[in-house]
Every structure is written in C-alpha cells, then in structure tokens.
Amino acid sequence: MSAGFVRTTIIGALVLLLLPAMLGKYPLFILTVALVYSVSTLGLNLAAGYGGQHSFGHGAFMLAGAYAVAIGTGKWAIPFPAALLIGVVVAAVLGAMVGIPSIRLVGFALAIVSFAFGVTAHSLIKASDYTGGPTGLFVPALPVLGLDFRKPWPLYYLTVALFLAGLIIAESIATSRTGRALRSVAQSEIVSQALGINPLRYKLIVFVTSAVYGAVSGGLLAASAGYVAPETYGPDLSIFMFAAIVIGGMGSQAGAILGAFFIGLIPELTQASRETSEILFAIVFAAAATLAPDGLWGLGARFRRRASAPAAAQVAKGGA
Amino acid sequence: MLIAGTILSGVIHGSLYALLGLAIVLIFRTTGVANFAQGDLAMFTAFIALAIMKNSHLPILVVWLIDAVIAAGIGALVYVVLIRPRPEATGLNVTMRTMGLFMLLFAVAVRLWAAHEPYPVPSPFPAGTNALPGLAIAYTQLGALVVTLGLAAAFFVFFRFTQLGLAMRAVAINREVASLLGVNIGRITVVTWMLATASSAIVGVLVAPISFLETGLMRPYLLKAFTAAIIGGLTSFPGVLVGGLLLGIVESLATLLMAIQFRELVSFVVLLTVLFFFPGGIFGRAFKGRV
Numbered sequence: 031m032s033a034g035f036v037r038t039t040i041i042g043a044l045v046l047l048l049l050p051a052m053l054g055k056y057p058l059f060i061l062t063v064a065l066v067y068s069v070s071t072l073g074l075n076l077a078a079g080y081g082g083q084h085s086f087g088h089g090a091f092m093l094a095g096a097y098a099v100a101i102g103t104g105k106w107a108i109p110f111p112a113a114l115l116i117g118v119v120v121a122a123v124l125g126a127m128v129g130i131p132s133i134r135l136v137g138f139a140l141a142i143v144s145f146a147f148g149v150t151a152h153s154l155i156k157a158s159d160y161t162g163g164p165t166g167l168f169v170p171a172l173p174v175l176g177l178d179f180r181k182p183w184p185l186y187y188l189t190v191a192l193f194l195a196g197l198i199i200a201e202s203i204a205t206s207r208t209g210r211a212l213r214s215v216a217q218s219e220i221v222s223q224a225l226g227i228n229p230l231r232y233k234l235i236v237f238v239t240s241a242v243y244g245a246v247s248g249g250l251l252a253a254s255a256g257y258v259a260p261e262t263y264g265p266d267l268s269i270f271m272f273a274a275i276v277i278g279g280m281g282s283q284a285g286a287i288l289g290a291f292f293i294g295l296i297p298e299l300t301q302a303s304r305e306t307s308e309i310l311f312a313i314v315f316a317a318a319a320t321l322a323p324d325g326l327w328g329l330g331a332r333f334r335r336r337a338s339a340p341a342a343a344q345v346a347k348g349g350a
Numbered sequence: 351m352l353i354a355g356t357i358l359s360g361v362i363h364g365s366l367y368a369l370l371g372l373a374i375v376l377i378f379r380t381t382g383v384a385n386f387a388q389g390d391l392a393m394f395t396a397f398i399a400l401a402i403m404k405n406s407h408l409p410i411l412v413v414w415l416i417d418a419v420i421a422a423g424i425g426a427l428v429y430v431v432l433i434r435p436r437p438e439a440t441g442l443n444v445t446m447r448t449m450g451l452f453m454l455l456f457a458v459a460v461r462l463w464a465a466h467e468p469y470p471v472p473s474p475f476p477a478g479t480n481a482l483p484g485l486a487i488a489y490t491q492l493g494a495l496v497v498t499l500g501l502a503a504a505f506f507v508f509f510r511f512t513q514l515g516l517a518m519r520a521v522a523i524n525r526e527v528a529s530l531l532g533v534n535i536g537r538i539t540v541v542t543w544m545l546a547t548a549s550s551a552i553v554g555v556l557v558a559p560i561s562f563l564e565t566g567l568m569r570p571y572l573l574k575a576f577t578a579a580i581i582g583g584l585t586s587f588p589g590v591l592v593g594g595l596l597l598g599i600v601e602s603l604a605t606l607l608m609a610i611q612f613r614e615l616v617s618f619v620v621l622l623t624v625l626f627f628f629p630g631g632i633f634g635r636a637f638k639g640r641v
Contacts, residue, residue: 157609
C-alpha cells in the first residue's frame with residue numbers, strides 16, 4: 031500500500047463520514063447504493079482487472095447474498111449478520127463450483143460460461159416457490175444491537191464501513207505477493223508457471239474472493255431496497271457490474287469505484303428526461319465506452335501524463 | 351414418433367441458435383469482439399420488417415431481402431460510429447460498446463413498440479402444424495430450418511470459393527500478414543459487420559412468426575447462440591453449427607423429462623460438460639498463447 035493510497039483513503043473516509051450531514055434522504059439512498067455497487071465492483075475488479083478473469087456472472091453472487099439475507103432474516107428469523115455470513119459462504123462455495131471447471135478457460139469462454147451461470151441462477155431462483163418466485167421476498171426489519179439496518183442512517187454507515195474494509199483488503203491483495211502473482215498470471219500463464227507460480231491456484235483464490243465481495247454487496251443491496259426480486263439480480267446486473275469496471279477503468283481500485291458510481295448515478299441523472307431516460311443512459315454508456323477505451327480513470331491518467339510529459343506522449347502517439 | 355418429433359423440433363431451434371451463433375463467430379474471428387447486440391439487432395430489424403409488411407403489399411420474401419439490406423446498412427453504420435473509433439482499444443472495450451448498443455436498441459424498441467406487443471408476424475410459409483405426417487411441426491418451423499440450412503451452405507460456399515471470403519479468412523487468421531498481402535482490413539471489417547447483421551436479421555424474421563414479435567424476443571436466443579459458439583470453439587463455423595444443433599436437441603429432449611424451468615440449467619450443464627472434455631470447444635484448439 032502506497033502512501034498516496036493511504037492518504038486518499040483517509041480523506042475519502044472523512045468525506046464519506048461527514049458528507050451525509052449535508053444530504054437529504056433520497057441523495058443519501060443513492061450514495062448508499064453507489065457504495066454498495068462499489069463493494070461489488072472492487073471484488074470483480076480483483077478477478078477481472080488484476081487476474082484477467084472476465085466474469086460476466088457476478089450478479090449471481092450478489093443474488094446469493096441478497097437472498098440469504100431475505101430468507102435468513104425473513105423465514106428463519108436469524109440475525110442479519112448471521113444471514114449475511116451464510117450468503118458469503120454460499121457464494122464462496124458457488125464461486126469454487128463454477129470456478130474449478132471454468133478458470134482453465136481463457137478470455138471470452140470464461141465470460142460466456144459465467145454469463146450462463148448468472149442466467150441459470152436467475153432462472154432457478156425465479157422458478158422456485160421457496161424464494162418467492164418471480165415476485166421475490168420482503169426483507170423484514172434488521173435489528174442488530176438496537177439499530178435497524180433497514181433504516182437509511184445505520185445502513186449508510188454499515189455500508190461505508192464495509193466499503194472501506196473492502197477497499198483496504200482489495201488494495202492489500204493487489205499490492206501483495208498474491209497481487210503480483212495475479213498480474214503475472216494475467217499477462218502470461220506460461221511465464222508465471224516458469225517463475226514457480228501455480229496459475230490455477232491464484233485464479234481460484236481470487237475468483238472465490240470476488241464472489242465473497244459480491245455476496246456482501248448483494249446483502250447490503252437487499253437491505254437498502256427492502257425486498258429481493260429475481261429481476262434485480264438477473265443477467266443485466268452482471269453485465270452492469272462488469273461494464274462498471276470497464277467504464278471506470280480496469281485494474282485500479284479508483285476505476286472500480288468510479289465505474290460503480292457511474293452505474294449508480296447516471297440513471298438518476300437521466301431520469302429527469304422521463305420516457306427517454308433509458309435511451310439516454312444507453313447513449314451515455316456507449317459514448318463512455320467508445321471515447322474512453324481505458325476507462326474514465328484511464329482517461330484522467332492520460333491527461334495527467336500529457337500535462338506532465340507532453341513530449342513523451344507525442345512520441346508514444348507517433349509510435350503507435 | 352414423440353421422440354422423432356422432439357428431436358426434429360430440437361434441430362429447428364438448434365439451427366436458429368446456430369445461425370445467430372454464426373453471426374457472432376463471424377465478428378469474433380475477424381475482430382475479437384463478442385457482439386452482445388447480435389440478438390437485439392435481430393429483434394430490431396424484425397420490427398423494421400414488420401413495419402415494411404404493414405405499409406406495403408410486397409411479397410414477404412421480398413420484404414425479407416429488403417430487411418437484410420437495411421440490416422447490412424445498420425451493420426455498416428454501427429461499425430463506423432461505434433466500433434471504428436479509437437482503434438487502440440482492446441476487444442474487451444469494444445465488447446462493452448456492443449453492450450451499450452444492446453441497451454440502446456432495446457430501449458428504443460421498448461419506447462417505440464412495447465405498448466402494443468406482442469405482434470403477430472406474417473410468414474411466407476403456410477399456416478398449420480402438420481408439415482410432416484405424425485410430427486407436430488409447423489410449416490413456419492420447417493421453413494425456418496430450410497432457410498437456415500440454405501444460408502449456412504451459402505456461408506460455406508462464400509468463404510470457400512470467393513475472393514472476398516478468402517480475404518476474410520486471411521484477416522481472421524492474421525491481420526498483419528493479410529494486410530501486408532494487400533487485403534484492405536478496414537473494408538473487410540465493414541463487410542463482416544454487414545454480413546453478420548444481415549444474417550441475424552434473417553434469424554429475426556424467421557423467429558418472429560414462430561413466437562410472437564416482442565421486444566424481448568431474442569433474449570433467450572443470445573445466450574444460446576453464445577453457448578453454441580463456445581461449444582464449437584468460438585472461431586469455427588462447423589463448430590457453431592454442431593454446437594447449436596447439439597444444444598437444441600438436448601434441450602428439447604430434456605423438456606420431455608423435466609419442467610420447462612430447468613431449460614437454462616440443462617444448456618448450462620451441456621456447456622460445462624463439453625468444456626470439461628474439450629476445454630477449447632469441440633472444433634477449437636485449447637490455445638495457451640505464446641510467451
């Protein structure tokens with residue numbers, strides 16, 4: 031972890047702790063959702079951005095977390111943290127089950143297999159009566175130590191805490207020996223094997239880790255919405271999560287967070303145009319992907335480079 | 351007879367998966383992009399075909415041809431506006447752009463047409479479900495199978511025997527070398543997008559009369575087409591055909607034995623099983639890349 035990361039994180043944490051004092055109820059809800067998405071994209075970015083595993087089924091892990099919270103607290107009447115923990119365990123097991131046969135696959139094969147996994151999970155949960163079928167389930171009040179985590183303020187601070195923990199863990203994985211091994215595996219499996227790294231082991235570890243992030247995020251999303259329904263956790267969510275890290279910028283924590291905020295906030299901004307909001311969102315989305323191929327964070331980095339070393343940028347451009 | 355009918359119905363669905371998969375493979379091998387908009391391009395152009403049918407008295411087959419030409423134009427437009435800018439982008443980034451297109455097409459279709467869906471769509475084939483004695487197969491389904499197989503055959507002839515097809519294969523194998531040998535890469539890529547969009551337009555007008563036309567028409571087909579492509583090895587035309595047919599038949603047989611909700615699970619299991627034995631797909635190579 032670099033000094034820059036620590037400094038930025040402390041400033042960011044202070045802003046997140048103090049900002050809500052200035053926000054109304056609805057902006058607070060939007061900020062909560064964007065942070066919940068960030069937890070998910072931070073995890074996905076570990077697998078996809080650092081590990082080069084393009085998982086298009088991340089929504090299924092969020093589904094596991096969300097339904098665990100809804101079923102655990104609603105049907106079994108167990109405490110919220112225990113239900114969330116069950117979701118995490120289920121997602122980790124699912125991650126290993128899908129991961130073991132599919133991490134040998136490269137590039138788009140893994141993308142499509144994980145996409146198919148997401149679609150399958152969605153269709154099964156939709157077909158089951160126990161999970162409420164197509165209509166889903168309500169999430170009851172979530173009292174823990176006298177606080178109800180269905181209420182905006184406790185949920186916001188819980189989300190901030192889990193978001194910061196997720197960020198710090200993700201950054202320490204990325205900068206540790208594991209992170210270096212992952213990056214080398216993503217670059218070339220053959221070279222990493224020659225260096226004594228077991229690619230499958232690292233890929234599986236990071237895939238399961240990303241599933242755990244997804245489950246935590248899904249559990250928080252269920253708490254913030256107050257209900258779970260299959261359509262929320264369908265293939266669209268998986269695609270949005272992956273799109274978030276590509277649009278934000280893969281392979282950096284900042285990019286993952288930026289992308290999650292993009293996915294969380296842009297629909298709110300385009301909603302003003304009513305009937306055409308979906309169309310507008312799609313155009314903004316496509317434009318961001320087309321105009322910033324390295325993601326929004328990469329775009330910023332490019333400008334910073336250009337400002338600091340115009341000559342070098344010129345050479346790089348001429349050479350390309 | 352039940353088994354025979356089920357298998358034939360599987361072959362019909364499978365051939366439609368395969369034709370859409372063919373378009374996906376075509377774009378993937380030339381550009382390295384997984385086109386997530388392929389299905390909704392078919393849906394969108396099917397609505398265009400329906401609009402032409404409603405506002406003219408042209409024979410349906412002529413409308414299909416006009417629709418395919420319009421689709422080719424849309425394909426070229428998509429390439430110029432969405433795919434060509436910033437050529438330094440990775441295949442993954444361009445795949446995201448196709449997801450943007452997928453969302454855009456869907457949103458525009460919902461805005462324009464969702465209020466009155468589903469729409470019945472005329473077919474050039476006769477009505478009725480007794481196309482073959484004893485098998486409950488509709489003429490529209492049998493017609494779809496014939497058209498699909500005809501198009502697949504045309505694809506093979508095109509790639510095997512024409513100059514343009516040869517150039518397209520060369521670009522798929524190695525862009526740099528093809529370019530050095532005088533192949534115009536930009537032109538080949540435009541033609542690829544036009545061909546792929548036109549053939550998915552045909553899938554659209556084939557599927558629409560079988561089930562009613564609605565904005566979500568191609569959602570299930572997209573995943574099946576991708577699955578067929580992966581089973582076949584992602585870059586192989588015979589592979590995607592085999593993959594599509596295999597998927598269609600297994601799915602049909604499975605619905606005999608279990609509830610329809612398990613359909614997605616069945617195709618997922620087929621995919622995992624094939625990849626377990628052939629990690630690179632049946633017709634693909636399990637490539638590791640070079641150091």
